[in-house]
Amino acid sequence: MAPHKLNDYERQRLDNIRRNDEMMAALKLHSKAASLISKRPRVTTKSYVVKPEKKPKSENPVVIRRSLRTRGIPPDCKGLDAETLDSLPDLHNSPAKTKPSVKTLGPLPMSDAYTGDDDSDRQFIESIVGMAKKEAQEGGLDGRDELRGSLEIGSMDLDPENIARVVPGRITAMRFFPSISVKMVVAGSKFGNLGFWNVGDDEGRVYLYHPHPAPISGILVQSYCLSKIYTSCYDGFIRLMDAEKEIFDLVYSSDDAIYSLHQPRNEANCLYFGEGRGGLTVWDNRMGKCSSSWVLHESRINTIDFKCGSPLILATSSSDGTACTWDLRYANADKITALKTLTHKKAVHSAYFSPSGCCLATTSLDDTIGIYGGADLEDAASVYHYNQTGRWLSTFRATWGWDDSYLFIGNMKRGVDVVSTSKRKVVTTFQSPHISAIPCRFDAHPYEVGMLAGGTSGGQVYIWTSR
Numbered sequence: 001m002a003p004h005k006l007n008d009y010e011r012q013r014l015d016n017i018r019r020n021d022e023m024m025a026a027l028k029l030h031s032k033a034a035s036l037i038s039k040r041p042r043v044t045t046k047s048y049v050v051k052p053e054k055k056p057k058s059e060n061p062v063v064i065r066r067s068l069r070t071r072g073i074p075p076d077c078k079g080l081d082a083e084t085l086d087s088l089p090d091l092h093n094s095p096a097k098t099k100p101s102v103k104t105l106g107p108l109p110m111s112d113a114y115t116g117d118d119d120s121d122r123q124f125i126e127s128i129v130g131m132a133k134k135e136a137q138e139g140g141l142d143g144r145d146e147l148r149g150s151l152e153i154g155s156m157d158l159d160p161e162n163i164a165r166v167v168p169g170r171i172t173a174m175r176f177f178p179s180i181s182v183k184m185v186v187a188g189s190k191f192g193n194l195g196f197w198n199v200g201d202d203e204g205r206v207y208l209y210h211p212h213p214a215p216i217s218g219i220l221v222q223s224y225c226l227s228k229i230y231t232s233c234y235d236g237f238i239r240l241m242d243a244e245k246e247i248f249d250l251v252y253s254s255d256d257a258i259y260s261l262h263q264p265r266n267e268a269n270c271l272y273f274g275e276g277r278g279g280l281t282v283w284d285n286r287m288g289k290c291s292s293s294w295v296l297h298e299s300r301i302n303t304i305d306f307k308c309g310s311p312l313i314l315a316t317s318s319s320d321g322t323a324c325t326w327d328l329r330y331a332n333a334d335k336i337t338a339l340k341t342l343t344h345k346k347a348v349h350s351a352y353f354s355p356s357g358c359c360l361a362t363t364s365l366d367d368t369i370g371i372y373g374g375a376d377l378e379d380a381a382s383v384y385h386y387n388q389t390g391r392w393l394s395t396f397r398a399t400w401g402w403d404d405s406y407l408f409i410g411n412m413k414r415g416v417d418v419v420s421t422s423k424r425k426v427v428t429t430f431q432s433p434h435i436s437a438i439p440c441r442f443d444a445h446p447y448e449v450g451m452l453a454g455g456t457s458g459g460q461v462y463i464w465t466s467r
Contacts, residue, residue, distance in 0.1 A: 014430040041108055046164035046197070048205035055262070059085025076248060088227055103427055108248040110241070113209045115193070121228055124196065124207040127244040131182050132227035138180070151401055153418055155466045158432040161350045162463035166195035166206050170394055171455030172215045173231075176184035176445045178223045181365070183445065185453050185461055192233055194241075199463055212250040218261025232273055233259040252283055252290075262304035264311035274301025278318060294336050296324065303350045308357035313339075323370070325377070340377050349387075350397035359421065361407055363387060363398045369407065371421055381424045386412060393457045394440035402449045410439040416454060416464070430464060 005013075060264055069187070114121040167189035177184040183199040192212030198205065214235035222228040228245035236254035241247075256276030263271055270285040270291070278297035281290050297318035307313040312328040324338040342351075344364035349363045362370035367387050373379040387396045389412070398409040398419065407419040416430035416439055439454030439462055450466025 004292065008372075018225075027309055034319075046206060083331070102465070105253065106182065106249070106250055108239070109209055110209065110243070110246045110248060113211045113248055114207075115210050116206070116208045121207060121209075125243050125246060127198075128196075128227050131177075131179060131184075132225055132243070134181065135179055135226055150407065151403075151466065153406070153428055154463050156430055156450060156452070158430070158462055158464050158467050160434050161201060161204075162465065163434060163460055164197050164204060164206055165459050166197045166455075166461045167193040167208065167459040169193070169459055170392075170457040171441055171459060171461070172394055172455060173217060173219045174441050174443050174455040174461070175219045175221055176443050176451075176453060177221050177226055178224060178446050180447050183448065183451065183463075185443075185463070186219055186221065186229065187455055187461060188212075188219055188231060189459060190215045192216060192235075194219075194231060195459075197461060207243075209248075210327055211241065214239055214257075217257075217259050218273065220261060220263050220271075222268065223265070230261065230263075230271060232258040234258065236275075238271065238273065251285075257300075259300045260302055260304050262306065262314075262315075264306045265308070267311060272304050272314070272391060274304060276300075276322065280316065292333075294334070296326070296333065296336070296338075297322065299347075302348065302395075305352045307353045308355060310357060315351040317348040317362060319347040319349075321346055321348060321364075323348045323351035323360075325360070337353040342372065344368065344370070350399075352398070352400055354400050354421075355402065356404050359404050361398050361400065361421075363396055363409065365395075369398050369409065369419060370456070371407075371414070371419075371422075371424060383424055385409060385426070386421075387414075389438075389440065393438060394455075396434075396440060397442070399442040399444065401444050401452070408442050408444070408452060410442070410454065412438060413449070414438050416442075416452075433461065436460070 012218065099236045108421060110121060110125065166185065166187045168191060170190040171187050172190055175186055175187040175191060177186065185197045185199060187195050192210055192214055194209045194211055196207040211231065212233035212235065214233045216231055216233050218232040220230040226347065229241040230238060232238045232243065232255045232335060236256055236258055237250065238252040238258065240249045240251050242249060254275055258273050258275050260274035269285045273281055277283045278295050278299055280296050282292040284291040296316055299318050299320040301316050301318050303317045305315045313325060315323060315325050317323045321344050323342040325340045326336055327339055331339065342362060345364050345372050346365035347429065348362050348364045350362060353360055360372045365387055367384060369383040369385050371381045389395055396409050398407040400407060404421060407421065409417050409419065411417045411429065414435045414437065417426045418428045420427040437456035437458045437460055439453040439456055443453050445451035452464040454462045
């Protein structure tokens with residue numbers, strides 16, 4: 001065949017390609033791009049490892065079922081007789097249809113709930129019990145009542161060693177252990193998992209349990225006994241993990257979802273939780289029953305927080321678009337009146353008192369952070385912040401640091417926005433090439449100024465520390 005002759009357009013195209021290659025070679029663009037790719041940091045995180053269950057080999061032969069249609073055989077038209085039909089279960093009234101297969105009513109041994117990479121959680125239980133005894137012997141402190149310290153924002157840093165995947169799925173609740181000697185984080189997930197990570201452990205081990213059948217909505221680590229941890233979930237359960245008894249005990253169960261859980265400082269006997277459609281319930285461990293119950297909001301209560309130094313004054317946030325403060329001293333058997341009602345245009349996902357108790361911060365789906373101060377919270381300011389996390393991320397909740405100066409909240413660009421309460425705006429953003437997901441839930445270590453934990457919807461926990 002005669003060789004193809006190039007037309008003017010094709011010759012011009014080849015000349016352009018040649019000139020572009022010469023220009024890129026002169027500027028050394030290929031070598032610079034290769035060097036940038038090779039210098040990109042690789043983030044390796046600690047993680048739990050779940051061993052797959054080994055399925056026992058069946059001695060019975062596998063029978064492959066094939067329908068009459070695929071075998072070309074006409075259907076059996078005789079049908080079933082009346083006696084056979086009467087012996088079949090009624091699918092509409094069958095108890096197997098309504099009985100939840102994943103729920104365990106009653107105590108759940110920790111060994112049965114353990115889903116970690118080891119055959120036993122013995123080492124973790126011994127470490128938790130030992131830590132609790134050590135803290136009890138040393139007397140401990142009273143959380144933030146003893147901790148006051150200003151933070152140099154520019155000193156905050158994220159070390160790659162302080163990153164771990166603690167639970168599978170989205171983190172819905174997270175807390176630091178109120179311990180002086182041990183830096184441990186406990187996180188709860190959308191799937192009912194509970195993960196423990198000792199940040200200071202050189203091995204970086206993560207211990208994973210599955211005590212709940214639904215998203216975990218609250219975690220309470222008892223400051224007087226670190227081996228006891230309360231957890232609540234959307235399926236209406238409250239459990240107490242008692243490491244000394246090696247059990248997840250069932251404290252309370254309800255037909256309604258439990259969306260929030262809290263406890264006043266120095267109060268070991270009462271639990272406060274948001275239940276169902278706007279209800280607040282008080283559970284008394286001494287009586288083993290609910291001591292009080294009120295309907296405070298028109299929709300679910302997302303957070304409960306008590307004022308520091310005033311264990312009878314609390315704040316609630318609700319999906320009805322309001323955040324309210326309440327004084328339990330003025331509550332009667334079935335009614336309580338709000339001290340202050342703070343209104344937003346959309347759902348309010350958090351309302352937290354500052355460490356001193358002088359301020360209150362709210363986070364709303366109307367893309368604002370509310371900051372309220374003064375004796376009656378009359379000094380109000382609104383800070384714009386984009387809070388549209390969507391259905392796949394946990395909602396943003398502005399969390400206080402170690403004094404009344406700063407609030408910390410995630411943003412949709414994989415960073416942490418720092419809000420100054422005095423300047424009433426975002427003053428800086430923590431960013432790092434090591435962040436691979438959006439931090440949504442935060443907690444500040446009660447005894448370590450500058451140690452901040454952020455949880456993501458991928459189950460990762462990032463720990464920022466002050467240099």
